[in-house]
Amino acid sequence: MVAEGYVSKPDAVSGGGARRAEYTRGGVALDKLNIDDIMPNSVLAQDVFGQIDNTSLPLLRKGSIISAEYLYKLKERNINYLYVKRKISGILLSEPGTNPHARFSIPYEKSKSSVSPIVRKDAVKSLRALHIVSQGSDAQATANAVNHLCDVLTKIVDGLHTSKTVNIHQLQSVDEYIYHHTLSVVVISLAIGQGLGLGKTTLFNIAQCALMHDVGKYLTPPEVLNKKELLNESELQTVKRHAVTGFEYMKKSDMLTETHRQAIVLHHEKIDGTGYPLGMKGEKIPLWSRIIAVADVYDAMTSRRPYRDALSPSEAYEYIQGLAYYSFDFDIVRAFINKMEFYPVGCIIELSSGLGFAIVLEALNKLRPRVKRLDVDSEIDLCDIRYLNVTIKRIVPYEEALGRK
Numbered sequence: 001m002v003a004e005g006y007v008s009k010p011d012a013v014s015g016g017g018a019r020r021a022e023y024t025r026g027g028v029a030l031d032k033l034n035i036d037d038i039m040p041n042s043v044l045a046q047d048v049f050g051q052i053d054n055t056s057l058p059l060l061r062k063g064s065i066i067s068a069e070y071l072y073k074l075k076e077r078n079i080n081y082l083y084v085k086r087k088i089s090g091i092l093l094s095e096p097g098t099n100p101h102a103r104f105s106i107p108y109e110k111s112k113s114s115v116s117p118i119v120r121k122d123a124v125k126s127l128r129a130l131h132i133v134s135q136g137s138d139a140q141a142t143a144n145a146v147n148h149l150c151d152v153l154t155k156i157v158d159g160l161h162t163s164k165t166v167n168i169h170q171l172q173s174v175d176e177y178i179y180h181h182t183l184s185v186v187v188i189s190l191a192i193g194q195g196l197g198l199g200k201t202t203l204f205n206i207a208q209c210a211l212m213h214d215v216g217k218y219l220t221p222p223e224v225l226n227k228k229e230l231l232n233e234s235e236l237q238t239v240k241r242h243a244v245t246g247f248e249y250m251k252k253s254d255m256l257t258e259t260h261r262q263a264i265v266l267h268h269e270k271i272d273g274t275g276y277p278l279g280m281k282g283e284k285i286p287l288w289s290r291i292i293a294v295a296d297v298y299d300a301m302t303s304r305r306p307y308r309d310a311l312s313p314s315e316a317y318e319y320i321q322g323l324a325y326y327s328f329d330f331d332i333v334r335a336f337i338n339k340m341e342f343y344p345v346g347c348i349i350e351l352s353s354g355l356g357f358a359i360v361l362e363a364l365n366k367l368r369p370r371v372k373r374l375d376v377d378s379e380i381d382l383c384d385i386r387y388l389n390v391t392i393k394r395i396v397p398y399e400e401a402l403g404r405k
């Protein structure tokens with residue numbers, strides 16, 4: 001049964017057919033989207049029912065804000081498609097009265113993270129599991145956790161295979177930083193590898209190393225890792241030891257070869273020999289380690305940590321570009337710059353000059369996007385000569401912009 005552009009109830013949740021279909025009602029377009037493509041905080045356009053008994057109460061009501069948690073749970077129930085609302089213009093519509101936090105609309109079409117919420121959640125869950133088993137001495141449990149992570153990795157590699165650029169927006173999080181950081185490093189490393197023209201098998205190997213690059217930190221005292229004050233020399237050495245500790249720990253899994261383990265232990269080496277643990281120089285450092293080094297530094301700099309605020313992507317970009325040839329491999333830095341979306345469409349930024357928060361609408365210039373201010377209804381092209389004095393102070397987490405924090 002089809003009425004006013006809607007598809008009947010069972011079809012609304014059962015999947016099949018095109019990955020995306022569009023229907024219209026009252027000037028608002030309804031997208032039938034694959035659940036992997038739905039952005040958290042989208043608005044549900046039709047009730048969702050379980051697949052076994054369609055006469056029961058809906059699992060989720062029309063008008064609900066679809067959180068990442070809901071997406072994960074619906075996916076677990078084999079619900080593969082949902083209807084979501086958006087305006088014809090492509091701007092997601094927050095249903096009046098259904099979302100008390102909705103103070104603004106969030107661009108939808110182009111703002112998807114490079115990793116779907118479902119895969120992201122699975123990856124974090126699996127990294128958490130590895131963290132737990134790493135505290136014990138069960139080699140089989142470690143091997144199982146690594147195997148599962150490799151399954152998740154396959155989804156990430158496949159998902160990114162055809163993308164022209166990548167963004168790590170929404171992968172960064174203050175909570176459980178170490179897992180989200182790991183995931184960001186995987187995605188950025190894959191992007192760099194793609195930019196260098198590496199094949200899929202090599203990309204998968206690099207992604208495996210990126211996924212495990214900081215596993216040694218699971219075995220580092222958290223009070224040292226998260227200390228707000230400056231580390232003393234002994235604590236600094238404890239943190240630095242994570243590279244070797246991770247190398248040793250990974251011997252418990254036969255999924256990773258000696259080549260993988262070497263890439264993991266050398267991810268803090270620098271081209272000029274000032275890195276650790278060996279002070280290795282130039283191309284003696286494995287390519288995989290040189291790639292992970294750039295990804296690791298970028299994500300660490302742009303993440304908020306207990307001991308400092310996050311730097312803006314522009315500042316991290318300047319830092320990494322300035323150290324190409326010295327700390328970082330020049331070709332790798334170039335691939336990184338070409339492939340990264342520093343200010344993805346849909347991300348919220350804080351502008352200088354008292355202009356407040358703005359949402360990115362288009363980023364033809366990677367560091368000077370066109371934005372819409374949130375407090376007044378006006379658009380600004382940061383490349384426009386009138387706004388060249390305006391800088392981007394930081395990316396603002398959605399929760400903060402929505403007034404939840």
Ligand SMILES: [Fe+2]
Binds near residue numbers: 213214268296
């Ligand atoms: Fe590290």
